Amino acid sequence: MAQAAGRNRRVVLYGNPVLRQRARPVRQFNDDLRRLMADLKTTMLTQDGLGLAANQIGEAVSVFALCPRGADEDREPYCVLNPVVVATEGRVEAEEGCLSLPAVYDYLPRPEFVRITGLDDSGREMTLEVHGLLARAVMHETDHLHGVLFIDHLGETRRRMLASRLKELEVREADAHGREDCQVSGGGEENRCA
Numbered sequence: 001m002a003q004a005a006g007r008n009r010r011v012v013l014y015g016n017p018v019l020r021q022r023a024r025p026v027r028q029f030n031d032d033l034r035r036l037m038a039d040l041k042t043t044m045l046t047q048d049g050l051g052l053a054a055n056q057i058g059e060a061v062s063v064f065a066l067c068p069r070g071a072d073e074d075r076e077p078y079c080v081l082n083p084v085v086v087a088t089e090g091r092v093e094a095e096e097g098c099l100s101l102p103a104v105y106d107y108l109p110r111p112e113f114v115r116i117t118g119l120d121d122s123g124r125e126m127t128l129e130v131h132g133l134l135a136r137a138v139m140h141e142t143d144h145l146h147g148v149l150f151i152d153h154l155g156e157t158r159r160r161m162l163a164s165r166l167k168e169l170e171v172r173e174a175d176a177h178g179r180e181d182c183q184v185s186g187g188g189e190e191n192r193c194a
């Protein structure tokens with residue numbers, strides 16, 4: 001099957017309500033879904049993300065894209081649909097960021113190993129097992145599809161310290177949301193974002 005070229009879409013920022021929506025499961029494979037998957041992959045690659053959830057480009061649909069090369073694995077970017085985490089092992093503390101929260105980074109424990117089930121880009125049932133950075137990305141993206149952001153896992157004190165930055169992002173998002181052709185946000189320069 002020919003791979004459709006996706007568009008580089010605007011990644012919505014903290015404050016956009018779509019980031020708090022639970023994504024609806026994919027029920028049928030149609031052109032809209034294929035376009036969404038292509039856009040997700042293109043946007044993720046263009047913005048140097050390790051992963052990207054559909055909510056982040058404004059569609060609360062249960063799909064995320066993953067970029068294994070960002071974790072030094074030689075595999076093309078792919079999408080996972082309707083992911084369900086079925087097993088986790090271990091715990092690793094590492095710094096995490098998010099394309100929807102530019103310039104916000106913090107240390108967060110995540111499982112070292114994750115097994116998820118879901119559908120692949122073609123709609124076939126799949127099981128995915130990933131370690132380390134990709135396990136972190138899979139947990140991060142699955143959280144997005146449940147309306148959860150990585151900062152939700154931080155303690156109260158740390159969140160208070162981030163309050164003014166979050167306020168800035170809310171204002172920026174409200175502004176960008178009002179314009180159709182806003183410029184793409186930065187972020188992910190010194191760190192991998194998802």
Ligand SMILES: [Zn+2]
Nearest residue numbers: 098099100194
């Ligand atoms: Zn994210």
